[in-house]
Amino acid sequence: MAHKSRSLLFVFLAILLASALNEASPVWRRKSIAGGWQPIDNPKDPEVVEIANFAVTEHNKEASTALAFEAVVKGEKQVVAGTNYRLVIAAKDGSATSSKQYQAVVWDEPSQKSRKLVSFEEIKG
Incomplete structure (x- = not known):
């Protein structure tokens, strides 16, 4: 019986260790959260620039x-029913x-050919 208990304890500890390593993994931290904001890797992407010009x-x-668009400095996107x-x-x-x-929030739904400026505010300081 003691041998069986040690085996179960060993299996339990192995699972616990594997779980802890998985949680600490950089790959795990990079997974996207459904509905969460994700950084835009290339702010010069033509689609992102088009959205900014629209804003x-x-x-x-x-x-x-009479603001004149110059560039997208950085951005994030969130996929919901649209983006x-x-x-x-x-x-x-x-x-x-x-x-x-300025910080702008734009909701875009290409399948419906719909785009809306949600907010547009100057960033102070």
């Missing part, structure tokens, strides 16, 4: 401003010599 254009319409994009955008206001940064 600036829509903001200009809604706020009667949410949270982008940091560099843009100039009229004849200003330096650009400011």
Whole structure:
């Protein structure tokens, strides 16, 4: 009976160790969480730039401003029923010599040919 108990204990410890190693693995930490925000690897991707241009254009319409898109600084996306994009955008206001940064959230659903500016705010400081 003691031999059987030791075998079960050994199996239990092996499972526990394997589980702990799996939890600590960098591969495990990189797995995406369903519905979670994921970094955009290439902010110069044409699709991301198109979304950012849309955000600036829509903001200009809604706020009667004249921002000029310059670049996507960084961003994240969240896949839901469509895709949410949270982008940091560099843009100039009229004849200003330096650009400011803005955070825009855009919801995009290509299958429905639908896109909506959710928010657009200047990043202060």
